[in-house]
Amino acid sequence: MSENVFQPKIVAFLCNWCSYAGADLAGTSRTQYPPNVRIIRVPCSGRVDPLFALKAFQDGADGVMVLGCHPGDCHYQQGNYFAQRRYALMHRLLEFTGVESERLFVDWISASEGKKFAQVVTDFTERVRALGPVPIKRQTPALQEVSA
Amino acid sequence: MNQDKPRIGVYVCMCGSNIAGTVDVPAVVEASKKLKNVVLVRYNKYTCAGPGQTGIKEDIKAHNLNRVVISACSPRMHERTWRTMLAEAGMNPYLLEVANLREQCSWAHPAGDMTTQKAIDLVAAAVERVSWHNPLFPRRVPVTKSALIVGAGIAGIQAALDIAKAGVPVYLVEREPSIGGHMAQLDKTFPTLDCSACILSPKMVDVGSHPNITLLSYSEIEKVEGFIGNFTVTVRRKARFVDETVCTSCDDCTAVCPVQVPAEFDLGLAERKAIYRPFAQAVPSAFRIDKRGPAPCKNTCPAGIHVQGYVALIGEGRFKEAYDLICEQMPFPGVCGRVCHHPCEAACRRGDKDQPVAIEFLKRFAADWVTAHPEATAPPPATAKPVERPLQGHRVAVVGAGPAGLTVARDVAQMGADCDVYESLPVAGGMMAVGIPRYRLPADALQREIETIISTPGVNLLLNTPVQLEGESKSGPSLASLQRDCNAVFIGVGAHQGMHMGVPGEDLKGVLHGAEYLRQLNLAQLGVKGLKTPNVGSHVVVIGGGNVAIDSAMTAKRLGADKVTVLYRRTRAEMPANDWEIEEAEEEAIEFHFLASPIEFRGKKGKLAAIHAQRMELGEPDESGRRRPVPIEGDTFELDADTVIVAIGQRLGQSLGEVEQSRRSWIETDPVTLQTSRPGVFAGGDAVSGPASVVEAGGAAHRAVESIRRYLLGEELAEGRSAEPADISDIDYYDPESWALTARQEMPRREVEARCGFNEVSLGFTEEQAIAEARRCLSCGICSECLACSNVCGAGAINHDAQDELIDIDVGAIIVASGFDPWDPTPMLEYGYGVYPEVYTGLEIERLSNASGPTSGEIVMRSGEKPKRVAILHCIGSRDEHYQPYCSRICCMYSLKLAHLIEEKTHAEVFNFYMDMRSFGKGYEEFYERVQREGVVFVRGRAAQVSPDGDRLIVRAEDTDLGRPVNLPVDMVILATAAVPSKGSAELAQKLHVTRDATGFFLEAHPKLRPVDSNTDGIFVAGACQAPRDIPDTVAHAGAAASQALGLLSQEFVEVVPTVAEVRTLHCVGCGLCVEVCPFSAPSLVESRGRMVAEINEALCKGCGLCVAGCRGKAISLRGFNDTQILTQLEALLQLSPATCA
């Protein structure tokens, strides 16, 4: 990998039941994706407090992914619906704080979608790479304020 | 927070070369040593192996470790192992964190710095996170010692028997009416060729009789709640309409059922009745009625006549039974079959295809047929149900012997009551007798039906006996006296008074009113003494646009008038008369004068001479939606007339004293019960609704009879009843695949020239016409509710009103054995399935080959002839990225079996078109060789197309061994279709919260090591619902699932994860958001020190964290996944960045 290529830092929140298992399956099948992503296991996408995403950007993440079960498949019935609604609002808040809303990505990965997981991570990494470092490293007072 | 300062041991696993081959393990170890609170870092070749674990346990003791980080494979793999290990070392098992270095790092990325850096980050984050861990204590909950199995094919049957044998109660839920699944449909089984039914039936019988198995057939899972060891499953027991415990399987019912539909069990290659048993060896052996719901015709019929039922019976030539069935709801089939406005025909779904079934005429046909065949009119067969006479000892008075009154009288008398019917006229029948002209309804047709009613024991008809409705009467009965002498009263006096126009000259001689005119005419024609037919002269003008106006006009013509004109104030489009009546009038040269209304009747010497009329035009619509006629100022004209008949409506024309009446004098009743303002007095028919039809009067009578019954027995009148017909919008009515555009039978009618006097105009269907017409019925509800089965069922097992039932079952374990379905190859147009009749699926051939199948085991073409050459095409819909990417595993072998059977039974040449032959099991390869020896031809190459060629079919393929194209003419093509998850798997998976794989089969927890566990603890998968498999593998898999379930059920307690939510009461503002979002109702608001705060019921909490993320005051946290733990992990992950090491 060339010295000059920007390597974004990406944090992914994965629900234990579908997406985390999907990520495991990607590994088990040796499907490759960029190592930039760091995975945090949560019980359900509904556990992911929007604050986590803000905090991640504040700590220097260049992209944040929230991945859950497909609609209707949530192990807890409705967690992913709430996640979806929360993150619809979050995208707007992000723009307000000066972080491009594309840096936050929500999607559904089932336990059998190892390939899809790798694909989604690869695509997202490339998109974030194109965006460059998160502006907080430059200046985003609003973000500091919101997550304070 | 744990009091002690964290002392963390970090173990980095090399996992052989699985991790070490990609990640620089020593670098990870070195980096980890620098981390805060880390006391010790070691690496192992295989941490999970015995020595690895022993080493850690020793370290814990020797180094006084109080936290452990294991950096190895996915926690989904070994987290449990490590927890047990910690417990064995005396530590709380939750003071552990696993860093996923294998599945999510070494296996997914190339060797190199970035991957190693990621591993370092993951370990650092785990170390940070574990520092914040607290000891957690799982709850122990008792295990419910029973299991539930979903699906009773061979997998479900095997698992049920295995569990039952161990002494554990099993609930076996099957959505079909019988257990057995697809195995019951097969003929022989490969490779041993033993008969499928012979090996399956004994097991089915065992299931049916095993004391530990509760079989819930024809039932579906509605809802699943709870967790491992403690599930509550709600099962919908779908209405079978036959009581399983009573049915003796005698099969008498199918003989009398008139409805035939394609049999699912035979894949539509044979027919079955609406009441049926899928196959002879079915368990339970009870029959079932396939009933989609009340057919639209019946539901629309005001009287609720079993329309589809009598139509079906007529279609079978069972006319007397049809007549009896009509009579149950409608004692006037002959009348109703002539004069009904038949709303049923507007609702008839056949009308959407071509024309509605001629329901009304069929009813008349049944009545006429019975009249013409007195020898066949034996009383209906005695029903199995005992005749109930609950109203014995009660006396009911009916005022008015019209259709409503007479129906009430018959019905209450049949229930045992004595019923006096008071009629003021010298004839019974009400409007049927005195309102409808005889050319529409001949006197004898009516008279017969009235006589049947009044001959019902208990009915006592009193003609010429008016009842005074208001006050007391000195000379005869009054409403008050009837109320005193009887237990209930029904008023059905009709609307017999013609309305007046209120224009000058209305009292002239020669001005008649429709109702009175028709009454006089009819009474005279019925031979009532002292009454003459009216003399109408030669110019008659009828005023009005309803049916009475048309009837008045047409009778006037028959009475000798030369010229009859109907004067109507709007246009033809607004006429309320039935269309067909208007057409008849036009045929008979009745003239119509629209947009005119009389303003004066002018006479000479007290006798009418002319009508002075006003011309009108249409203005704005009125409240009825019709455009209101408005006079055109000054535009009047005169019309000569000898007689004018005013037919602009009727009224009740009587006052009822204390009984409330509407402004327009109709009797006010409760719309549901038809009770008037006086308790015990009910009313119905025209006197309540205004002028309506016979069938509506019948409907009102049924409503009133039910109220009278309840009233007399002291029951609640309205409970469970509604004034509206049932909502049928959700019913999935039957749509036969085969139906042909067929015109409705024409009613034979008397020629216009021959319509002299009062001869009936419509002549009625012939038998052939009636049968042909009845067979146009689409059988929308499937069961026609002809009730023939109820009548013959000696055991009394049939209940046509049965309802679905929901039951809750508590179990400790669930096994999913929902099986597979053969894939429907219709989308692969190149093979012409469903287009060319001689293209079959494998399962269809199984049915043909089966001795109990539609051809009694003959493999023949639809023509009945044996095929001379047959092609079997393998891999249809399997191994094909457009359809199913996977190999369906069973098709090669069943194709070989079918090839053998066809060869044996028909001596046809059999060609197999295959891609690869997969004969992998015990004895399979040998079977393949045997079939080859038998002369079956194998062509390597996927068939590309099937096309017709005269009587035969051409299979096109490439023989890849020889490298040349093949065009093979054959008689029969068999598609070896893929196996796909059974219909409804997706919904079932959602209800159970278990996962399916990309192809839709249920996902096992581990493909090799946990093949029967699902992702949800306590739920297991068995058989072909997990992946396509043959019978031996299915039985083995099911046995494995049973033993796993038994393993769980043999424990006294299960541990429930302690990672549940908790509330910091001090921070809680009592907003209740948690209560709203929780899908499991775990949080609730309780009072604490004078304010409301949230409280979590740990037994209900599943630990999803939805409330935690939603809590505004951050008062709720999730044990094991609290904000601090996640945020510190996050921070640690981001501290060292990939950029720094790039």
Ligand code: FES
């Ligand atoms: S458990 Fe996966 S989104 Fe809820």
